[in-house]
Amino acid sequence: MGERSASFAGFVGRASTEKFVPYPFQRAFATGTNLPAMVDVPTGLGKTAMAVLGWLWRRNGGDAELRSATPRRLVYCLPMRTLVEQSKQVAETWIKTLRDAGRLSVDVPIHILMGGEDEDDWVLHPEQDAIIIGTQDMLLSRALNRGYAMSRSRWPIAFGMLNNDCLWIFDEIQLMGPGLATTAQLEAFRHSLGSKDGHGCQSVWMSATLNETWLDTVDFASQRGSLETLSLQTADRSHAGVTRLLGAKKPIARTKSTMDETAAIAKQILERHAPGTRTIVILNTVARATDLFVELEKLTRGGSKPSVKRAQKPADGELQRDTGTVGDGVGPARLVLLHARFRPLDRKRAIDAALAAPVGGGTIVISTQVIEAGVDVSATNLFTELAPWSSLVQRFGRCNRRGDDNAMAAVHWIDLPKETKSHETLSRPYEAAALRASALQLSKLADVGMGALPSVALEYEHTHVIRRKDLVDLFDTTADLAGNDIDIDRFIRDGEETDVRLYWRDWSRPRGDDAPEETESAPQRIELLSAPIAAFRDFVKARKGGVWRFDFAESKWRRVDTALISPGQMYLVHADAGGYSAEHGWSPKSQSRVDPVAIMKERELDVAESGDSDPLCMSVRWQTIAEHTDDVCREVALICSALKEVDSAQLQQAARWHDRGKAHAVFQGRLPANAPRPAELWAKADGKWSRGGRSHFRHELASALSVLDPTNGAIMNADRDLVAFLVAAHHGKVRLSIRAFPGETKPYADDLSARGQRFARGVWDNDVLPETDLGGGVRAPSSVISLEPMMLGLCESSPYCGEPSWLERAIRLRDTLGPFRLAYLEMILRAADVRASKAADAGVPRG
Numbered sequence: 001m002g003e004r005s006a007s008f009a010g011f012v013g014r015a016s017t018e019k020f021v022p023y024p025f026q027r028a029f030a031t032g033t034n035l036p037a038m039v040d041v042p043t044g045l046g047k048t049a050m051a052v053l054g055w056l057w058r059r060n061g062g063d064a065e066l067r068s069a070t071p072r073r074l075v076y077c078l079p080m081r082t083l084v085e086q087s088k089q090v091a092e093t094w095i096k097t098l099r100d101a102g103r104l105s106v107d108v109p110i111h112i113l114m115g116g117e118d119e120d121d122w123v124l125h126p127e128q129d130a131i132i133i134g135t136q137d138m139l140l141s142r143a144l145n146r147g148y149a150m151s152r153s154r155w156p157i158a159f160g161m162l163n164n165d166c167l168w169i170f171d172e173i174q175l176m177g178p179g180l181a182t183t184a185q186l187e188a189f190r191h192s193l194g195s196k197d198g199h200g201c202q203s204v205w206m207s208a209t210l211n212e213t214w215l216d217t218v219d220f221a222s223q224r225g226s227l228e229t230l231s232l233q234t235a236d237r238s239h240a241g242v243t244r245l246l247g248a249k250k251p252i253a254r255t256k257s258t259m260d261e262t263a264a265i266a267k268q269i270l271e272r273h274a275p276g277t278r279t280i281v282i283l284n285t286v287a288r289a290t291d292l293f294v295e296l297e298k299l300t301r302g303g304s305k306p307s308v309k310r311a312q313k314p315a316d317g318e319l320q321r322d323t324g325t326v327g328d329g330v331g332p333a334r335l336v337l338l339h340a341r342f343r344p345l346d347r348k349r350a351i352d353a354a355l356a357a358p359v360g361g362g363t364i365v366i367s368t369q370v371i372e373a374g375v376d377v378s379a380t381n382l383f384t385e386l387a388p389w390s391s392l393v394q395r396f397g398r399c400n401r402r403g404d405d406n407a408m409a410a411v412h413w414i415d416l417p418k419e420t421k422s423h424e425t426l427s428r429p430y431e432a433a434a435l436r437a438s439a440l441q442l443s444k445l446a447d448v449g450m451g452a453l454p455s456v457a458l459e460y461e462h463t464h465v466i467r468r469k470d471l472v473d474l475f476d477t478t479a480d481l482a483g484n485d486i487d488i489d490r491f492i493r494d495g496e497e498t499d500v501r502l503y504w505r506d507w508s509r510p511r512g513d514d515a516p517e518e519t520e521s522a523p524q525r526i527e528l529l530s531a532p533i534a535a536f537r538d539f540v541k542a543r544k545g546g547v548w549r550f551d552f553a554e555s556k557w558r559r560v561d562t563a564l565i566s567p568g569q570m571y572l573v574h575a576d577a578g579g580y581s582a583e584h585g586w587s588p589k590s591q592s593r594v595d596p597v598a599i600m601k602e603r604e605l606d607v608a609e610s611g612d613s614d615p616l617c618m619s620v621r622w623q624t625i626a627e628h629t630d631d632v633c634r635e636v637a638l639i640c641s642a643l644k645e646v647d648s649a650q651l652q653q654a655a656r657w658h659d660r661g662k663a664h665a666v667f668q669g670r671l672p673a674n675a676p677r678p679a680e681l682w683a684k685a686d687g688k689w690s691r692g693g694r695s696h697f698r699h700e701l702a703s704a705l706s707v708l709d710p711t712n713g714a715i716m717n718a719d720r721d722l723v724a725f726l727v728a729a730h731h732g733k734v735r736l737s738i739r740a741f742p743g744e745t746k747p748y749a750d751d752l753s754a755r756g757q758r759f760a761r762g763v764w765d766n767d768v769l770p771e772t773d774l775g776g777g778v779r780a781p782s783s784v785i786s787l788e789p790m791m792l793g794l795c796e797s798s799p800y801c802g803e804p805s806w807l808e809r810a811i812r813l814r815d816t817l818g819p820f821r822l823a824y825l826e827m828i829l830r831a832a833d834v835r836a837s838k839a840a841d842a843g844v845p846r847g
Contacts, residue, residue, distance in 0.1 A: 002031070004030075004031035004062065004063070004066075005027045005031055007057075007061060007062070008022065008027055008030045008031055008054075008057050008061065008062075009021065009022055009027065011053070011056075011057045011061045011098070011103055012026075012049070012053045012057070014097065014098055014101040014103050015053055015056075015094040015097050015098050015103075016093075016094070016097060020049075021241075022049075022050075022053075023045065023046065023050075023236055023239055023241065023242060024233060024235040024236045024239065025039075025041060025045075025050065025230055025231070025232060025233070025236050026046060026049065026050040026053070026054065028230060029050045029051070029054045029230060030050070030053070030054035030057050030058060030062075031062075031066075033065065033066070033069065034069070034228065035069075035070070035167070035202055035204060036204065036227075036228040036229060036230035037202075037203065037204060037205065037224075037227035037228060037229070038204070038205050038206075038210060038212060038215075038227065038228070038229040038230065039204060039205070039206040039207075039210070039229070039230045039231075040207065040208075040210035040229055040230070040231040040232075041206070041208065041230070041231065041232060042208045042232070042245075042246070042397075042450045043208040043393065043394055043397035043450070044245055044397045044401050044402075044450070045232075045242065045245060047171065047206050048076075048087065048090065048171070048376075051074070051076065051169045051171075051204065051206070052074065052076070052090075052091050052094065052131070053094060055070065055074045055131075055167060056094070056095070056098065056104070056108065058070040059072065059129050060098075060103070060104050060105065060108075060129075061103065070167065071165045071166050071167040071200055071201060071202060072127075072128070072129050072130070072165050073129070073130050073131075073132060073161075073165060073166045073167065074130075074131045074132070074166075074167050074169065075132045075134075075139065075162060075166045075167065075168045075169065076131065076132070076133045076134075076169045076171065077134065077135075077136050077139045077140070077168060077169065077170050077171065077183075078133070078134070078135055078136065078171055078172070079135070079136050079171070079172055079173075079175040079176045079177075079179070080135065080175070080340065080369065080370045080372070084112055084114045084133055084134060084135060085112070085347075085348060085351065086351060086355070086375060086376065087133050088110050088112055088133050090376070091110050091131055091133070092110055095107070095108050095110070106128075106129070108129050108130060108131060109122075109125075109128070109130050109131070110130070110131045110132075110133065111130060111131070111132045111133070112133055112134060113132060113133070113134030113135070113138040113139055113142070114134050114135050114138055114344075114525075121834070122161075123154075123157045123158060123161045123827060123830075123831060124831045124834055124835055125831070126161060126164075126165075126639060126643065126824075126827060126828060126831060127638070127639045127641075127642035127643050128642075132162075132166075136170075136176055136179045136492065136493070137179075137492055137493060137499070137568075139162065140179050140182055140183070140491070140492045141488060141492060141568060142155070142158035142159060142162055143158075143159065143162045143163060143186055144159070144182070144186075144466070144471070144474055144488050144491065144492075145158075145159040145474045145475060145477060145819075145823070146474060146477075146485065146486070146488045146568070147159075148499075148501070148567070148568035149501045149528065149568060149569075149570055151522075152477055152479060152732070153477075153731060153732030153733050154732060155477050155732065156477060156729065156732050156735070156823050156826050156827070157732065157823075157826065157827040157830050157831070159819075159820075159823045160820070160822075160823030160824040160825070160826055160827035160828075161824075161827055163186070163190060163199060163201060163820040163823070163824070164199045164200055164201065164820060164821070164824040165199070165200040165201065165643075166200075166201045166202075167201075167202050167203075167204070168183070168187075168201065168202070168203040168204065169204050169206065170183055170203065170204065170205045170206065171206050172206070172207055172208075172372070172394060173205045173206065173207045173210070173214065174207050174209050174210075174214075174390035174391075174394075174458065174460075175369070175372065175390070175391065175394070177463075177493050177494045178462070178463055178464045178490060178491055178492060178493060178494060179491070179492050179493060180205075180214060180215075180460070180462070181217050181462040181464070181465045181466070181491075182465075182466050182491045182492060183203060183205070184203075184215045184216075184217045184219075184220040184224075185217050185218075185219055185220060185465060185466050185467075185471075186203075186466075186471075187201070187203045187220060187223070188217070188219035188220040188223060189219065189468060189471055189820075190820060191223070192219070192468070193468070193471075193472075193818040193819060193820060194816075194817050194818015194819070194820060194821045194822075195818060195820070195821065199818075199820045199821060199824070200645070207390075208393055208394065208397070209389070209390045209393050209456075209458055210229075211457070211458055211460060212224065212229060213460075214460040217462060217465055218465060218467070219467075219468065244402075244403045245401075245402070245403050245450065246449070246450045246451035247403060247449065247451050248400045248401070248402070248403035248406065248409070248449045248450065248451075249400065249403075249406040249409055249447060249449055250382075250396060250399050250400055250409055250410070250411050250447055250448045250449045250452075251409070251410055251411065251446060251447050252410070252411040252412070252413060252442065252445055252446065252447060252448045253410070253411075253412060253413075254412070254413055254414075254415055254442070255268055255383070255412050255413065255414050255415070256268060257414065258414065258415050258416060258417040258418075259288075259385050259386070259414050259415070259416055259417065259426050260417050260422060260426060261417075262288070262291050262292050262295050263295055265292060265383070265414060266292060266295040266296050266299055267299070268383075268412075269281060269296065269364060269381075269383060270296070270299060270300070270333075272381050272383075272410070272412065273333055273362060273364055273381060274362065274380060274381070274408065275333075275360065275361050275362050276358055276359065276360070276361075276362050277358055277362045277363075277379075277380035277381070277408070278358045278362060278363045278364075278365065278377075278378070278379045278380060279333075279362065279363070279364045279365070279379055279380065279381040279382075279383070280365045280367065280371065280377070280379035280381075280382050280383070280398055280399070281364065281365065281366045281367065281382075281383040281384075282367050282368070282369070282371060282372070282382070282383070282384045282385065282387075282395050282398075283366070283367070283368060283385050284368070284369065284385050284387060284427075284428070284429065284430065285368065285428065285429070286339045286340070286341055286368055286585070286586070288385075289337065289338075289339055289366050289367065289368050290337065290339075290584050290585075290587075292366050293335060293337040293366045293584070294584075296335055296364065296366065297335060300332040300333060300335065301332065331360050331361045332361050333361040333362045333363060333364045334353065334358070334360075334361065334362070334363045334364070335363075335364050335366070336350055336353045336354045336363060336364070336365045336366065337350060337366050337367075337583070337584065337585070338350050338351065338354055338365060338366065338367040338368070338370060338371060339367065339368040339370055339585060340368065340370050340530060341529065341530065341531065341532075341585040341586035342529070342585040342586075343526070343527060343528065343529045343580070343585075343597060344525060344526050344527075344528070345526055345597065346582045346585065347585075354367075354371075354377065355377055365377075365379070369387075369391065371395075371398060372391060372394040372395055372398075375398070376401070377398060377401070378398060378399065378400060378401035378402060378405070379398055379399050379400075380399075380400070380405055380408050380409055380410070381399075381409075381410050381411075381412065382395065382396070382398055382399035382410070382411045382412065383412045383413075383414065384411070384412075384413055384414065385413075385414045386413060386414060386415055386416060386435045386438055386439055386442075387430060387435065387438060388430055388431075388434040388435070388437075388438060389434075389437065389438045389441060389456050389458060390458055391430075392413075392438055392442075392448075393453065396411060396448045396449075396450075396453070397450070399411050399448075400449075411448055413442055415439060416432070416435060416436070416439070423435075423436075429494070441454070441456065463490075463494075464490040464491055465491075466488075466491045470486070470491075471819070472814070472815075472819060473486060474486055474488070475736070475814055475819040475822075475823070476735065476736040476737065477732070477735060478735060478736060478737050478739075485566070489567045489568070499530040499531060499532060499533060499567060499568070500530075500531055500533050500536050500565065500566075500567060500568070500569055500570070500571060501523070501528045501529065501530060501531075501568070501569070501570045501571070502528070502529045502531050502536070502570075502571050502572075502573050502579070502580075503523040503527045503528050503529070503570065503571075503572060503573070503597075504527070504572075504573050504574070504575050504577075504579075504580065504594040504595075504596050504597075505520065505572055505573075505574070505575065505596050506574065506575040506576075506596055507520065507574070515548060515556075515557040515558075515559070516548055516557050516572060518555075518556070518557070520557075520572070521599070523570055523572075524597075524599045526597055526599065527596065527597035527599060528570070529580060529585075529586060531586050531588075533565060533566075533567055535586075535588050536565065536571075536588070537562045537565055538588065539579055539588040540560050540562050540565070541562055542588075543577050543578075543579075545559065545577075546573060546574040546576065546577030547559070547560045547571055547572070547573050547574075547577065548560060548571065548572045548573075548574075549569065549570070549571050549572070550572075554742070554743065557572075573594070575593055575594050575595070575596050576593055577591075577594075578590045578591040578592050578593065578594060579594065580594045581594075582595075621684060621840045621841055621843075622682065622684060622685055623682065623683050623684040623840055624680050624681060624682055624683060624773070625659050625660075625662055625663065625681050625682065625683040625772060625773065625774065625775075626773040626774060626775035627683070627775065628659060628683040628684055628836060628837075628840070629655065629656060629658070629659055629683070629774050629775040629776070630775040630776060631836035631839065631840060632655045632658065632659075632829075632832050632833050632836045633652055633655045633656060633775070633776060633832075634836070635655075635831070635832035635833075635835045635836050635839075636648060636651050636652055636655045636828065636829065636832045637652070639828055639831065639832060640828070643828075646825075646828065649719075650719050650722050650723055650726070650825075651726070651825060651828060651829060651832075653715060653719060653723045654722075654723045654726035654727050654730070654829050655829060655832060655833075656774050656775070656776060656778055657703055657706065657707050657714075657715075657723065657727055657774065657780070658700065658703055658726075658727045658730050658829065658833065659683050659699065659700075659703060659774075660702070660703040660706045660707070660727075660769065660772060660774065660780055661698075661699035661700055661701065661702030661703035661704075661705075661706065661763075661769065662681065662682075662683050662699045662703075663681045663769050663770050663772040663780075664697075664699060664702050664763075664767065664769060665767075665768075666693045666694050666697045666762060667697065667699050668681060668682070669693050670693055671685050672685050681770075681772055681773070684837065684840065693745075693762075694744070694745040694762040694764075695741075695743055695744055695745050695762065696740075696741045696743070696744050696761050696762050697761065697762025697763070698731070698733060698734055698761040698762060698763070700727060700728055700729075700730055700731055700733070700734055701728060701734045701738065701760065701761045701762075701763050702763050702767070702769060702785060703727045703728070704724045704725070704727045704728035704734065705724075705763070705785050705786070705787070705789070706769055706780065706783055706785070707720065707723050707724040707727050708720060708721075708724040708789060708806075709783060709786075709799055710799050710800065710803065711783075711799050712783070714778065714780070721809045721810075721812070721813055722813060722817075722825075724809075725809070725810055725813055725822070726825055726826060726829050729826045730826070730829050730830055730833055731830075732826075732830070733761075734761060735810070736807060736810045736811070736814070737806070737807055737810075738760050738761070738787070738789070738790035738806050738807075739760055739790065740759055740760045740761070741761065744759060744760075744761075744762065745759075745762070746759060747759050747764045747765070758787040758788070758790065758791075759787070760787060760790055763785060763787065764785070764787070765785065765786060765787050766784055766785065766786075767784070767785040768782065768783070768784055768785070769782065769783050769784075769785065770782050786799065786800065788800050789803070789805050789806040789809075790805070790806055791805060792805055792807065793805060
């Protein structure tokens, strides 16, 4: 064993209280100079441990060469919308144990992205190592600059964070659908748009049924041929632990009942289930899983139970086991329903119940596909509906997972009915042909242990592939005034899989017929539910009220119009409108009241972050522009000192000028009446701000125009465009285009002589910015604002004669630096701004 391998073995040996000796393939991943791009390893052998512990060691235990070759952020992408918490818990256990053993010099935070606004501010420390675990819809939507369930103004910082200095791990890629092509295209774009090294990012695709050609997309196919694949070698197969897992017994037989016979299936499950064991039942749809759960409830809780005779003669092809009667002397089995349509707290309770050691009557888990990937759970009896072969392989991995239940383990598969007319309906969300192909394979097998499974060549057809032009177009996040956005759903999941996010509140108005209060706080992750968009539209139509969405452009609540419902958006439902139960999850037909989740309301947030607010940058302490600017410059320096690849000069200039526009009379006029020294120009305030003055005012636009002014000699012309863009974009609300919003206060509202004067985002032509102390010995002289750069074409008036428009400058920056690099610089300034405000609130001594 080489020096690196020995060091890694000692590292992971301290990561668990159990004796943990890494397999050869796990050592190869951790110690190789180059990371493999593809991992083809059977389920249950520890791919998660390979990825997480391998990355941790490369960043904390390996030599300088490995550390520099390994991205500082691990992004672990799971295809399912649930069970992310389990991956987090395992990683947290490893990190805590390693830290306690002195093998980690610093704590490594773990962030979850699985729906809802990201409450833990995971983008604030780009210079630190971190693990980000999430579902493909949350992660890929952010990587495409359209973060689901995330405010528009925060899209660019997530986009910048996830496309720079990240090791992406894509687990169980056979389940990703259109998202798989998107991952390959993004990897190609990172090497072709502004960087040859992929902006410090690397991608690893993992599957137990890997076919390398799945990654042959239009832009990535030429790269894929030169990439390495990690698979089991002779050393792995001769390892005692691998041999035991590959040899685990999993005899299989078809059930007597078919997929359309819920009541009969429930009885067969109870016949086969043994007290003190875990039975897992995997169905293909939430509706069938819920129906089966209800049927089992009837049979085990007050209903009649089927009597079971020992050593029954099995039906043709069915397995015989001596199980006894369920509940004889031990009570009924514990029933657990598990699917992706629960709120987080209810889902966690279900996961905990499913994973808990079965006692007494044992545990019966009724689940959808959510249990296929990323779940370390084993069953004695596994029932599964017919599914595509790749899905079945994952499901088989949940039976006798450790090879320690060879005497009792059994797999039972539920076939389609003989009547073919119903096949297309029952097969959803899959194709009937794929299920019939799986049935043909299963009919030939008596055992589905990993060592007994045949090698099946699986085809993978990419339906929607994002192209370079699509990605470049997504860089612009300016709100569409008609309420439309570029549709990215086809690049992330199959059409029928798209979701909306719902949360229930009670604003003391019966059934929500009246709009919520304007001060209704933003949703928190613990109260959000993912619901299928088609069913949600039907729910809204049936309720005829009680469902609302915040209008960004108008800063007001609007009753939901079913024609405008779009995936990834968040909708507020009145508690009296129903639609959910803690036991069954999303229940669109239920009209029972839904208890809102208790949340912490530290600050009332404007849901759309409209106006001049940005909750992340708000402060509860008074600070002058100079004081706050010095703090932001300090944070930029701290970040850039750790990110050796980032030149801080232009970021420092942007930090120095980012709040110049707060000297504007409109901003100062909104300050609370308790300003301690009215003669000063203030950046932060403790108190309630006035909503008076011009609507939609954006101080950062005034700041950017001050930087862009050619007469501003403090900025070098070579840096002017980038510094101005970073200043304009530091709240995510002014980026590629400058334009007026509906309902803006017009310069000529009370003065017709001003007709024709340009205006946008509350800034008017000829507005004056007074002389301002920007800290650090820099004083910005008094200046007059011109909005001519907002017009298309070359400018014609002083001081911009012959200069390009704002749009032309921004596009040139995007195409020169590349969208990923430009967003990364945006993110660094934004993070520094937020950190400075938080430090001031916490009373951290300045300097």
